[in-house]
Amino acid sequence: MSQRYFVPDLIGHPSVALTDDEAHHAAGVMRVKPGATLTLFDGQNNEAQATVESVSRKRVECRIDEIGEVDRESPRMLLIAVALPKGDRARSVIEKAVELGAHGFVPIVCRRSVARPSDGQRKRLERYVIDASKQCGRNRLMQIAPAIAWSEFVTADTSALFDGTTIDPLADVQRIVADPTGVSADPSGQHPVLFAVGPEGGFDPEEIESALEAGWSTISLGPRILRVETAVGALLAIAQ
Ligand code: SAM
Structure with missing residues (x-):
């Protein structure tokens, strides 16, 4: 599994940006570079594969390559x-x-x-x-x-x-x-x-x-x- 980042609004966007804590984690800690492949999730069961297009300290722009629902929930509530x-x-x-x-x-x-x-x-x-x-x-x-x-x-x-x-x-x-x-x-x-x-x-x-x-x-x-x-x-x- 590639590095995972949380982006609350994923659906319906050809590209999204990591900001705040997620940008800090990707750019500052993990030092991702343009061209890297990331996994993004929105907290509502959608998961995307994305390619990093540009990186700054506060913003990591990603192009969505593929997106869909991926359910890893326990069947019991x-x-x-x-x-x-x-x-x-x-x-x-x-x-x-x-x-x-x-x-x-x-x-x-x-x-x-x-x-x-x-x-x-x-x-x-x-x-x-x-x-x-x-x-x-x-x-x-x-x-x-x-x-x-x-x-x-x-x-x-x-x-x-x-x-x-x-x-x-x-x-x-x-x-x-x-x-x-x-x-x-x-x-x-x-x-x-x-x-x-x-x-x-x-x-x-x-x-x-x-x-x-x-x-x-x-x-x-x-x-x-x-x-x-x-x-x-x-x-x-x-x-x-
Ligand atoms: N001195 C406390 C007591 O005797 O209740 C210890 C509390 S324990 C550290 C924290 C919580 O974990 C408890 O309130 C209980 O809800 C749960 N717990 C810990 N051991 C348990 C056991 N053997 N059976 C059921 N619940 C347990």
């Missing part, structure tokens, strides 16, 4: 809510969620959360999504919902969190709990599944209580305590 750790570990959680095919990601804020959402956080998480998608060949961007307090999320109408995604999280969690492999309970893989992973200090007992009252179920991933990023990877892998 996977949604995950996570109390994110700080810094590089947050990036690692997002990378694992993207690589393992999560469709939507909800940053949750729990009583024992160490990281508090800031204005810049969602933008930063979206940047991690793009970087991970470039690396793993994913052509559809995992959606990041606005951060939400766990106390609100357990009873929220989660269908409004993701554009165009109607989910019934409680039924979905019950379905996966009925069969943790999810296979016999939902052989078609049509139904979305929503998981939640708590903060480094764990969910507070009252937070677990309110979730159980709202109809959530708990799942054990075994007798050892997993780091947040490991729990995210394990849940998503099992759910596929």
